[in-house]
Structure formats: C-alpha cells, structure tokens
Amino acid sequence: MKNILKSTIAASALLAAAGAAQAEGKLAIYHWFEYIPQELLDKFAAEHDVEIVMDTYDSNEALLASLKAGAMGTYDVAVPGDYMVKIMAGEGLLDTIGEGELSNKGNIAPKWADPAFDPGRRHSIPYQWGSTSFMVNRDVYQGDINTTDILFNPPAELSGKINMLDSQGEVLAMASLHMGIPQCSTDREQLKALNDMLQEAKQHWASFNSDTAKEVLVSGDVAVGQIYDGFGAKARAEGANVEYAFPTQGYVVWMDNVVLLKDAPNRENALKFMDFLLEPENIAAVSNYARYGAGVTGAGEHMDPELATQPESNPPETAGAGVFIEVCDQQTQEVYDRIWTALKK
Template sequence: MKKLIKPALILLLALSANAQAAGTLSLYNWFEYMPKSLLDKFSEEYDVAVTTDTFDSNEAMLASLKAGKLGSYDLAVPGDYMVKIMANEGMLDTFKPEELSNFSNISKQWLDVSFDPGRKSSIPYQWGSTSFSVNRDIYKGSIDSLSVIFNPPEELKGKINVLDTAGETLTLASVYLGIPQCSTDREQLKSLSNLVNTAKKDWASFGSDVAKDVLVSGDVTAGMIWSGFSAKARAEGANVEYAFPKEGFIVWMDNLVLLKDAPNRENALKFMNFLLEPENAAELSNFAKYSPGVDNTEPFLLAEVKDSPEANPPKGSKGVFVETCSQEVQEMYNAIWTRLKK
C-alpha cells in the first residue's frame, strides 16, 4: 500500500503546487506607479494574485536582478535605455505579437522603438519627461535654464533636491554643458565631473522616491523631478511649476518587460495584454499622471491628465532620450557618479 500511496501523494502535491503557481504573478515596479484598483481588477478578472516589489532607479533594479533576483519576478518596468541594457545582458524573454490579442493597440510611435525594435520583449507602460520644478510661493525667478539646478541663484542654494539616479542626473548635466552623451573625450568628462561636484554643495539632498514630497512639504524650493510627480504635487495643493529649460530636458518611455525565467510566464502575458486595453491604460495614466503608449485611451483620460502643463511641452522645446553607452564608457560615468555620491 505504501508503495502505491506515496507516488500518488507526490503527484497530488505537485498538481497542487502547479495550481497555486498558475494563480500568481510577481511584478517589480517603481514606487507609486500602479493603482491598487487596477491590480484588483486584474486579479478578479483572471483569478491571479499579484505581488509587487518596488525600486527607486533603473540602476537599482538592474543591480537587484543581477544579484540573484532574476527568476523571482515575472515582469519589471525599466526605462527605455535600461531595456536595451537588460536585453544585452540576456535578462529578457521574448514573445510573439500573436500571444497578445491587444498588441495592435500599441501606438505607432511606440512600436518600432530603438531599444526593442518591433516590441519583442516589452510593451509601453507610460511615457513622460524629467526636468525640474520650483515652488512658486518661494522662488519667483526664471526657470528657463538648467542653471537652476547646476549653477543655482543664491536664494536656491541649499534648497535643491536631485534625483538619485545616475542616468538622468548625469544626462541633464551633459545637456546643460552641451556635450554629447556617452562622451569619451577626457576634457568633456572632466567638465561633467567638475560641474556636478561643484553644484553638489548647493544641493540639499539626493532623493527619487521623495522628489514630490519634499516639494510639497517645502523642505526644498526646487528639485529635479519626473513630470507626473510634479503634476501630483500640484494636485496635492503645492504651487509648483515644471520647467522646460532652453538647453533641453529628458523624454523617456517606461516599459513592461517579460523577464527571463519568469515563473509565471502565461500570467505575465495576460497582464501585459490587460494593460494594452485602452480603458486600463488610461486608468494607469489617471493615477500616475503620465501619458499612455496605447491608442484610443482619450475617452477614458481625465482632463487634468490630458491638459496637464507637464505633459504638454511648449512648441520648440527640446527633449532627448537617455542613450545607452558601451560598457567601457559606462564605467567612466559610473566613476563620476561614485565620486559624486561620496
């Protein structure tokens, strides 16, 4: 009897484990970037329990996955340049368009992107920009230049927060200096390092997850910030204004990627397809205050999102994407960042 029962018991436990795995999904996302209502809607519709862990920068996410977390999550939400880095590192799985019935809903401008041509590993999540905002109750001066951050006027010194992310902070510094991203010119790299290290004495803090809160609270008067965070600060009653500086600002697209060795691949594809439904993509934008990369969302978008000053750069303004540097060049930028953060 024991010889007959034991294999049956093992089979029963295995089937039970598979059934449990079929009802779960693990997401690795930025903080404050997904409404619980949307997760609850997906869970109810597909009978899938979703767990979420958060990160505060692309670089932190990459480091965590490389340190052993790859295989623990099904999906992650990297920025555009990080998608390419992850693909080069062999960290992404691929899918075919026919595996997502809503694939055709992806907006044409976000379909054949350089960081994932034809969308083989990712779908659009949200897009927006990175610049800086100021508290207009305190600072009345001009905000037409990145000098507000990198060579601030006297009244802003010691009252500035900077995003704790190398990719965006060093890119904005490069834009301010007018030097190319991924430069290998030693004089240009020296100028970049000198700029940020000199400006550091005028900064109050490095903080990404607190970028909105410190402006709302008045702990800082100016700060690098993502466009949606600035819009949220206004919604919370802060008299802040978002800048589109003359030197330029960063434009980005965050993406939902299918990770290599995802433990729940089928549920991951269901969730990707779910977020490509216009109503769901709009609900995400209404929460995050950014713009969707999905067609036919306008009827579902709140007016405050569609008409947000942060989401509507003035004509002639210059937005740039963060470029993906070679490993050799990236190590030089990492050295600049490491020195800055000491």
C-alpha cells in the same frame, strides 16, 4: 470552546484550500513601488482567475541587481525604464514575445511601436511615459525657469535650496544637456569640463533625494527640485506654488515598459497581463493613478480630462528636445561612475 476552535481552523483551512483551488493560475509581478492601482490588479485577477503576487523595487538598478542576484525564474513580468530594457535584453534576462502572441499589440501607439531601446517591441510593451525635469517654487523665484542654469548655475536666491534626484543617470544626463555634450562622451576635455562643472554646481545644492523629491518641494524645504512630471503634478495638486520647467537646452524623457522575463514561471498569464494592459481602458486607469502618459492608442478617451491639459505634460514652444538616457559601453561608463563618485565623495 475547543470545538469552536477546531471548527474555525477547519473552516479557514477549507477556505484557504478553496482559494487556492479557485484561482486557475498565478502571476508574479516585479514592479515599482506605488505604480499600479490595486483595483486594476483585482480586475485582472477576477477576469482571468489568476492569483497575483507582487514585489516592488525602487530603482532600475535595484531591479537589475536583484534579478542578477538570483531572482530570475521567480517573476513573470517586470517594469524597467527605457535604457534598462536595453541593458536587460543585452544581459539575456528577457524572453522574446513571439509573433501573434499578443493580440492587442496593434494597440501600441505608432510613436512607441518601434523605440530605439527595444526595436520592434520584441520584449516589451509600453507602460507609462513622461519626463524628468525640475520644479521651481514661484514664491521664491519669479524669473525665467526654462533653463538648466537653475540647477547648475542658479541665481543667488535659489543657491542652497536645490534638491537633486539621488540618481546618477538623471543627474548626469541633465548635466550633459546643460553643457551641450553627448551623454556617452569619450572626449576627455568634455568629460573634464563636465566633472568641473558638477563640482562647482554642487556648492549650490542642499540635498540628493529621490524618495522625498515631492515632499521637499511641498514642505518648502527646498525651492528647486529635480522631479518626474507626474510626481510634480502631485506636488502642485498638494498646494505648493511650484512650476515645472521645460529647459531650452532639453530635458529627459523616459518610458517604463512591461517586459516578459526569461524563465517566467507563468508565461501564459504574463502574456494575458500584457494584453490586459494594452486595453486603452486599463492602461488609462494606470495613468489616472500615476499621472503619466500611456503609450496606447485610444487611452486618452478614458483619462481624466485634466491629465491631458496639465502643464507638466505639455511642453511649451520654447522647450528643447526631450532625450532618453543613453546606455554607454563599459569603458565610458566607468568614467561616468568616477565622476558620480567624485561628486558625492
């Protein structure tokens, strides 16, 4: 018995040693929760003989807080949203990708090759992009849903049955679109009006919830829910009679990006990973899993056909413009922070 135990320990020690010796290097990813298929990670690990470690976060702000609280030097890559790329670059948290360091950089779709949040793609590559709007349960409401009034000035049958995302950026950007004012307004009258409008609108809201944004729509707890397009497509696929709205006032567009972090312990592998995700076939696998768009030329051919035609990804003619969430300066941001606190006080 003792011998069996001994040899088992020896064998597992050997295996562990072999495992460590086998992988040539490491790659530490800091990623959103449930946002990359495991098979894709395995594929990269096998192709490049790399051991992958992945930790997850649940919001852009949580990512920033964790990195600023001392996680720099732990991870090689992270996946911040558009405005957060700009903030992180401003904070000096990102490394610059040198000219010619990414052999697949040319694969980036022209539309996404020079975005305002990272001019010239000096720190990032596209990961997934989509929109944030809201869905309406068509069993409850049959009228026109392509207006932000549904969220902020809803008809009687929807009042009290609305879930908002518990996210300052998404809620305030949508509210600004509803009022037709800039996202980083410094006009006091506009800001006061925004504050008043939100206080009024809150009377109609049932809850603020991001994690369960899909679930509350599927279960019928609410009839209207602010939601991301891919998440919404999943809600519809799960059988809810819900429709994604593209308001005439506009809607929020976002793009998540893979960034190279400063002090990356495995910089080489991080670049290999970015090149890997710029292969149309690989990034299409992410799209098929997450149900969002990819920013890589030729990825469409490898995607599920229904992904291209799903209503959540195809704004109608009447849709307003899609806008990114903007980054305000400190003084302006503090006013928006106060408006948000006042909304949830």
